[in-house]
Amino acid sequence: MDALQKPENRNRPIDQEMAKAEEVLHKVFGYSEFRNRQREVVNALLKHQDVFAMMPTGGGKSLCYQLPGYILNGLVLIVSPLLSLMEDQADSLRRLGENKVRTLNSMLNPEERKRVLSQLRQLRFLFISPEMIRQPRVSRALEKVPISLFVVDEAHCISQWGHEFRPDYLHLAEIRIRLGSPVCLALTATADQRVKKDIVRYLHLESAQQFLMSVDRPNISFIVLEAKNSEDKTNQLIELLGKVEFPGIIYCSGREWSEKLSKDISKRLGFRTAFYHGGMEPEDRRKIQNQFLSGELDILCCTNAFGMGINKADIRVVVHFHYPSTMNAYLQEVGRAARDGGQGLAVLLHSPADDRLPEAFIDSNYPSPSILKFALNQLDQGEYQLPKDSERFIDVIRIMGAGETAARFILEQFITKSSGRPVALLYDDCIRLIENRRSVQMKDLARMRSWISEKGCRRVSCLSYFGEKLETKPDLCCDRCGAKIGDFLSHQHSALNNSGIEVDWKKRLDRLLACEKVEPDS
Amino acid sequence: MSFRYYLMLKLISQINGERTLSGIIHILQGRQSVQAIQDCAFFHIQPLYHTFDMLERGHLLSLSDDCLGKGWISQLNGDHEKYALTPSGIDTLSQLADRHSFPQDLKYTENVRMETDFWLKLQLCVQTLSELIHGSHSFLPVSHRAGITEAVRRFIIGSRARRKDLACALYEELYSLLETMPVTEADILCLQLSGYGMPGLTVDQTGSAVKIDTYQSHVFSKAAIRRLLHTVSNIPSDFPTLARLMSKKRNDLSRSAEETYHLIKEGLTFEKLTEQRQLSHGTIEDHIIELTLKIPGFNISSFLPDSVNQMIIKSATRLHTKQLKPIKKELRDQASYFQIRLALAKEAVEREGN
Ligand SMILES: [Zn+2]
Numbered sequence: 001m002d003a004l005q006k007p008e009n010r011n012r013p014i015d016q017e018m019a020k021a022e023e024v025l026h027k028v029f030g031y032s033e034f035r036n037r038q039r040e041v042v043n044a045l046l047k048h049q050d051v052f053a054m055m056p057t058g059g060g061k062s063l064c065y066q067l068p069g070y071i072l073n074g075l076v077l078i079v080s081p082l083l084s085l086m087e088d089q090a091d092s093l094r095r096l097g098e099n100k101v102r103t104l105n106s107m108l109n110p111e112e113r114k115r116v117l118s119q120l121r122q123l124r125f126l127f128i129s130p131e132m133i134r135q136p137r138v139s140r141a142l143e144k145v146p147i148s149l150f151v152v153d154e155a156h157c158i159s160q161w162g163h164e165f166r167p168d169y170l171h172l173a174e175i176r177i178r179l180g181s182p183v184c185l186a187l188t189a190t191a192d193q194r195v196k197k198d199i200v201r202y203l204h205l206e207s208a209q210q211f212l213m214s215v216d217r218p219n220i221s222f223i224v225l226e227a228k229n230s231e232d233k234t235n236q237l238i239e240l241l242g243k244v245e246f247p248g249i250i251y252c253s254g255r256e257w258s259e260k261l262s263k264d265i266s267k268r269l270g271f272r273t274a275f276y277h278g279g280m281e282p283e284d285r286r287k288i289q290n291q292f293l294s295g296e297l298d299i300l301c302c303t304n305a306f307g308m309g310i311n312k313a314d315i316r317v318v319v320h321f322h323y324p325s326t327m328n329a330y331l332q333e334v335g336r337a338a339r340d341g342g343q344g345l346a347v348l349l350h351s352p353a354d355d356r357l358p359e360a361f362i363d364s365n366y367p368s369p370s371i372l373k374f375a376l377n378q379l380d381q382g383e384y385q386l387p388k389d390s391e392r393f394i395d396v397i398r399i400m401g402a403g404e405t406a407a408r409f410i411l412e413q414f415i416t417k418s419s420g421r422p423v424a425l426l427y428d429d430c431i432r433l434i435e436n437r438r439s440v441q442m443k444d445l446a447r448m449r450s451w452i453s454e455k456g457c458r459r460v461s462c463l464s465y466f467g468e469k470l471e472t473k474p475d476l477c478c479d480r481c482g483a484k485i486g487d488f489l490s491h492q493h494s495a496l497n498n499s500g501i502e503v504d505w506k507k508r509l510d511r512l513l514a515c516e517k518v519e520p521d522s
Numbered sequence: 523m524s525f526r527y528y529l530m531l532k533l534i535s536q537i538n539g540e541r542t543l544s545g546i547i548h549i550l551q552g553r554q555s556v557q558a559i560q561d562c563a564f565f566h567i568q569p570l571y572h573t574f575d576m577l578e579r580g581h582l583l584s585l586s587d588d589c590l591g592k593g594w595i596s597q598l599n600g601d602h603e604k605y606a607l608t609p610s611g612i613d614t615l616s617q618l619a620d621r622h623s624f625p626q627d628l629k630y631t632e633n634v635r636m637e638t639d640f641w642l643k644l645q646l647c648v649q650t651l652s653e654l655i656h657g658s659h660s661f662l663p664v665s666h667r668a669g670i671t672e673a674v675r676r677f678i679i680g681s682r683a684r685r686k687d688l689a690c691a692l693y694e695e696l697y698s699l700l701e702t703m704p705v706t707e708a709d710i711l712c713l714q715l716s717g718y719g720m721p722g723l724t725v726d727q728t729g730s731a732v733k734i735d736t737y738q739s740h741v742f743s744k745a746a747i748r749r750l751l752h753t754v755s756n757i758p759s760d761f762p763t764l765a766r767l768m769s770k771k772r773n774d775l776s777r778s779a780e781e782t783y784h785l786i787k788e789g790l791t792f793e794k795l796t797e798q799r800q801l802s803h804g805t806i807e808d809h810i811i812e813l814t815l816k817i818p819g820f821n822i823s824s825f826l827p828d829s830v831n832q833m834i835i836k837s838a839t840r841l842h843t844k845q846l847k848p849i850k851k852e853l854r855d856q857a858s859y860f861q862i863r864l865a866l867a868k869e870a871v872e873r874e875g876n
Contacts, residue, residue, distance in 0.1 A: 007644070040533070087666050090660070091662055091663070094659075094687070095660030095661070096660075097657060097659060105664075107667075107668065109668060112668045162694070274727070279578070280724075281576055282665070282666060282667075283642065283645070283664055283665050284724040284725075284726075286662060286665070286666070287664060287714075287716065287721060287722050287723065287724050287727075288724065289660075289722040290660065290662055290664070290716060290721035290722075291723075293662070293721075294719070294721050296637050296721060340771070431667050501731050502720075503709050503713065503731055503732060504709065504846070505700055505705070505708040505709045505711065505712035505713075506697075508712040508713065508715065508720070509693060509696060509697060509700070509712055509715075511717070511719075511720060512648060512652045512654055512688075512715055512717035512720060513648065513651065513652055513655070513689045513690065513692060513693040513717070514652075514656065514689065515689060515693040515694070517689045
């Protein structure tokens, strides 16, 4: 019931609210003014209006829910799709000195989960995964505390047209109602027309204020380089990196490639490189991330596991050694360049053999007919108690050779559609659904490919995909508009220095703990 | 790069085709299975248990392929999972052994179950203190594992000392421990530590930093951690700060085996055990083997009459094997598989003790 009570500050005049917001902006966040459309978003939220905001990566999305957290009464609940992203976001709040922030996800053990749930009233921010918020025990606990803001981060995950569809997102509207319909803020960086429509529809945001900023990042130039094969690509990559400015990110399709490219670049150019992929231990990933953030790496070779939640403003170049399967994903990844407002460069290396990869990736999202049949039968025979055994089920399906996304797909279909339906019919439904989704994803892939082979301006083509028109063309627009690698030459390559790492344990320990060994008097 | 070949050839020579490659991987990864623990004792490779807990199967498989390609190992009777050294492999191993050996400190495996957690806690603790004493509150913690974060938070908040003093106490203790280690081990350990303005390296990266094989840097790192844990747990009063980071519970028995242990001490027979614990014969048997391997002086006479025991050991010595089947066959089924496993386990433990 608490959630339904009107917060006491509702009747305060608006300008006073915004004055308060300005004050919080200086005092808590240390900024002198709002960026982009943050002011409008915050203002609308403080007026208790729902908001759908699309801001390009690096546009200061997080502040839109962080700041109201210091003005509104109650808990700011942020639904976030990725574990690593969630932790990064919580960390960025802790860095501001905020300690009333917790995360709730499947990585916590039951006791810790219980403890977080028992502290809800003392918290200001709670980051939660879409699976967790659906658990009855969790939603019951949330129902009991006042929620000031219901934030759906990476809202494009709600759409099956999006590149990161998460079926659990589809239940968020219903959960929001159960929580007393708190004010909702849906955030995303890139969404095309279909995805935007889905966000509005599935989150019931028909009457929300929309702040949709252009996806265009005028300070990033696009160049596509054609290559004969992987070897040719590697050579072109090395040549390119030998000329342009650092630091940079190289996106590639898998662990092996990220490791190989890192080794090649370091060997042939003497750069400080590292690799980053989902197969690494979380602590190792964090170390690499810290090295990259603190400028100890020139080039990071990674899979798409790297990036969400990363805030490094001075990345000068993003190279795609393999291209992703949608324009959406491509723009997200490219958008990590040049957030400091300086010049950024996005290079896509393409060879004919690459065209097989994205298709394989799309197929990995779905179970094969035989695995699907097996899994549905198992579920039908009550081999698993849901949702308790979900993780065990996913493990079993993965051992059979399907990916995690495929396993979650089966689970979702079974949970939402099985009630009383014969399993054979459910199987047919799934096959049909897979066909549909697959064909949509293949269309997205076709768009990505046509952008790669685009003869006209790449920026215009990209914007038209998102239903936008290009207003002013930047000087270094794209290769089709005449931009060349030569326009991005670096002037500082002499600064290269490979001997930065202190190896001597005594010196390291001295520096880390700022103590010196006191030698006993002799 | 030759250390990895030394590691592989040494393992294959010790195991001598009696276990599969998967069995070897389980030992290196430190699987908590009775089989893996037992094998370590059988083949005298306890120090290597859990030395590569993060090792991916694929890496070891490609290493063995590599050795196969060089003609150093060959498959046994066409079994693609079991290997033995070829004459050229034996040669290579003896050359490699001139240059390489496993660090002494690997032998301190008594705290093996807590070494991963301890090391994560220590890294997070050093990082947090380092950032705090430099006035920085904005850093990305090296570990996010809930138990680790919580323990370190308690460690820092729960200490009455000022942070600066806590950092210095930690420094002093680490310094005196690292000083007693081979320099490379100490370097590799400290290279992994993160802190203010100084991100730590991954173990793989430490290998390139000190210009050794990454497999070797893993082994050195483990050796250093084990020495640290060993010393601290033996003389906790000399290292009060580090001792606080260690888990209270030293016992590395599985919880289930521990329950069985209590009942055995109360004098329950085998049948009564399965009844009371509502577990299968096989599970109780596994528990008894685990207890034999982990509890010094564990009395097995009620499960294995001495006469049977001696018969089994004689047969094993005669046949020169640790495989159960041939022994059982030679004894014409007068001993069960369980009794054979138990006898071999006991014997391995006793030989270790001498
Ligand atoms: Zn253009």
